Amino acid sequence: MSDIHAGDQPERLKESFFATKPTAFTRFMRTFIPWQIVRFAIINLRMLRIIARSHHG
Amino acid sequence: MSRVVVLGAGVAGHTAAAFARKWLPSRDEVVVVSPKADYNWIPSNIWVGVGLMPAAKVRFPLAPVYERHGIAFRQARATELHPEGGPTGADPYVVIESTRAGREGEREEIRYDFLVNATGPKLNFGATEGLGPDGHSLSVCTDSHAEETSKHLDAAVERMKRGERLRFLVGTGHGACTCEGAAFEYIVNLEFELRARGVRDRADIWWLSNEYELGDFGMGGLHLKLGGYITPSKIFTESLFAERGIRWITRAHVRKVEPGRAHYETLDGQVREFPFDFAMLLPPFSGVGLKAFDRDGGDITPKVFQPNNFMKVDADYTPRPYEGWKARDWPKTYQSPAYPNLFAAGIAFAPPHAISRPHQTPSGAPIAPAPPRTGMPSAMIGKAVARNVVGMLRGDTGPGHTASMASMGAACIASAGANPFTGTAAAMTVFPIVPDFERYPEYGRDLDQTFGEIGLAGHWIKILLHHLFIYKARLRPGWSLIPE
Numbered sequence: 044m045s046d047i048h049a050g051d052q053p054e055r056l057k058e059s060f061f062a063t064k065p066t067a068f069t070r071f072m073r074t075f076i077p078w079q080i081v082r083f084a085i086i087n088l089r090m091l092r093i094i095a096r097s098h099h100g
Numbered sequence: 101m102s103r104v105v106v107l108g109a110g111v112a113g114h115t116a117a118a119f120a121r122k123w124l125p126s127r128d129e130v131v132v133v134s135p136k137a138d139y140n141w142i143p144s145n146i147w148v149g150v151g152l153m154p155a156a157k158v159r160f161p162l163a164p165v166y167e168r169h170g171i172a173f174r175q176a177r178a179t180e181l182h183p184e185g186g187p188t189g190a191d192p193y194v195v196i197e198s199t200r201a202g203r204e205g206e207r208e209e210i211r212y213d214f215l216v217n218a219t220g221p222k223l224n225f226g227a228t229e230g231l232g233p234d235g236h237s238l239s240v241c242t243d244s245h246a247e248e249t250s251k252h253l254d255a256a257v258e259r260m261k262r263g264e265r266l267r268f269l270v271g272t273g274h275g276a277c278t279c280e281g282a283a284f285e286y287i288v289n290l291e292f293e294l295r296a297r298g299v300r301d302r303a304d305i306w307w308l309s310n311e312y313e314l315g316d317f318g319m320g321g322l323h324l325k326l327g328g329y330i331t332p333s334k335i336f337t338e339s340l341f342a343e344r345g346i347r348w349i350t351r352a353h354v355r356k357v358e359p360g361r362a363h364y365e366t367l368d369g370q371v372r373e374f375p376f377d378f379a380m381l382l383p384p385f386s387g388v389g390l391k392a393f394d395r396d397g398g399d400i401t402p403k404v405f406q407p408n409n410f411m412k413v414d415a416d417y418t419p420r421p422y423e424g425w426k427a428r429d430w431p432k433t434y435q436s437p438a439y440p441n442l443f444a445a446g447i448a449f450a451p452p453h454a455i456s457r458p459h460q461t462p463s464g465a466p467i468a469p470a471p472p473r474t475g476m477p478s479a480m481i482g483k484a485v486a487r488n489v490v491g492m493l494r495g496d497t498g499p500g501h502t503a504s505m506a507s508m509g510a511a512c513i514a515s516a517g518a519n520p521f522t523g524t525a526a527a528m529t530v531f532p533i534v535p536d537f538e539r540y541p542e543y544g545r546d547l548d549q550t551f552g553e554i555g556l557a558g559h560w561i562k563i564l565l566h567h568l569f570i571y572k573a574r575l576r577p578g579w580s581l582i583p584e
Contacts, residue, residue: 057347058338058347058348059338059341059342059345059347060342062335062338062339062341062342063335063338063339063342064339064342064343065339065343070343072555073524073554073555073556074521074522074524074555074556076521076556079555079556079557079560080557082553082555082557083557083560083561086527086553086557086558086561087561089529089549089551090511090527090529090561091583092549093509093510093511093529093531093549094476094509094511094583094584096509096531096549097476097480097507097508097509097510097531098480098583098584
């Protein structure tokens with residue numbers, strides 16, 4: 044839990060300092076359109092699988 | 101002629117009514133009772149609340165849609181259930197009060213053969229002093245709330261453009277809230293929008309919630325296979341916040357909201373104040389407060405409803421410690437154990453227990469996220485209830501179709517910035533929604549079908565779903581082919 048009452052803290056003292064953060068490459072791939080078209084198809088298929096399984100669950 | 105009455109025209113009620121109408125012969129009547137004239141596609145309220153979409157794009161009038169499809173519509177609020185009938189006969193009926201302009205408060209009794217209670221939640225802003233649009237914080241729970249929130253955001257941006265530094269607070273306004281996912285979507289969209297408007301450097305954005313850990317979302321969190329690890333949603337969510345410079349306070353119960361100041365208590369008993377310039381805090385939910393009466397007029401509300409006003413269905417409500425609950429406690433058919441022609445769907449049914457471990461502060465305040473049951477599960481429950489009602493009208497002896505949240509998955513897209521080229525969304529699937537530790541002993545869920553990733557593709561899917569589900573809700577040609 045972060046502490047707002049500790050005033051303006053340096054980055055290294057905030058909880059976010061201990062969280063995982065994406066690299067520049069990961070961030071780039073998140074909006075890199077050719078890759079995202081592939082992911083669009085894959086995510087849709089995964090969601091359809093869940094929907095199909097739930098409808099027959 | 102039989103009559104099916106559906107109370108509520110949200111995702112669950114609208115789905116139940118549409119399928120009941122589709123499957124029943126025209127001699128049977130389907131009646132929808134809703135206090136609002138419009139349908140609201142609630143998931144897109146987030147975009148209204150950050151000013152990216154006008155409210156008119158997330159709502160449409162129900163009456164013409166219902167008229168076109170032969171569904172009777174009453175713009176009214178249900179107040180009393182009489183499942184055993186009353187002085188004039190044994191036919192069950194429901195009492196409604198009109199909310200139509202010029203006819204407010206007019207009462208009507210509607211006889212029914214089957215009744216589906218899909219009234220959704222009461223937005224219980226009153227549980228926290230000063231919470232909500234009538235108090236000192238904002239909300240995106242309805243299209244009109246979201247519209248108002250957007251105006252406040254515009255005003256805040258103007259102040260920042262003039263050089264002020266402002267503090268934004270987003271999260272849950274009570275320790276027993278649910279729908280953390282909606283607040284999560286709002287905060288990441290808010291952050292994206294402040295960047296887009298060029299004022300991000302003048303905004304301190306804070307998350308404050310009743311979750312024990314970030315990423316709990318009222319469903320005890322979830323585990324995902326990511327980068328060669330099985331990763332809890334806490335890591336996923338922390339990463340998302342850290343990347344965007346959003347700071348967080350968890351395990352918090354908001355006690356009071358004053359102008360520009362939230363008072364909250366944390367699980368370890370600390371009582372603190374949080375000064376803010378803009379606060380969007382969701383309310384806890386309760387049932388809408390329907391009363392039930394027997395044939396002689398005696399109050400049988402406790403027989404039909406839980407104390408939180410949600411309706412009892414075929415769940416196992418035996419009180420037991422958190423560690424003792426099982427996935428099979430969750431309801432399957434949503435039929436009232438007291439009256440076989442009475443069903444609940446969506447948020448209106450009483451969950452048998454919390455999914456997230458409930459906690460209490462030393463003063464006794466709850467830090468207990470309530471289970472979510474919106475969106476896809478609501479629609480699937482609505483459809484299963486319609487199927488059961490139709491089946492029983494055709495002679496089935498009982499409800500044969502099930503839609504347990506412990507054997508159903510959910511696909512969820514949480515927008516994290518709305519732009520067709522630079523936006524992102526977290527696409528997630530989870531199976532099952534209610535963890536089943538007997539089937540999946542380690543994490544309660546099937547890790548092959550529980551996944552999450554962030555990217556532009558998720559945003560495209562979110563846009564697609566927005567249009568697809570509004571098309572479906574308008575009952576346009578082929579609507580029933582679109583999955584829930």
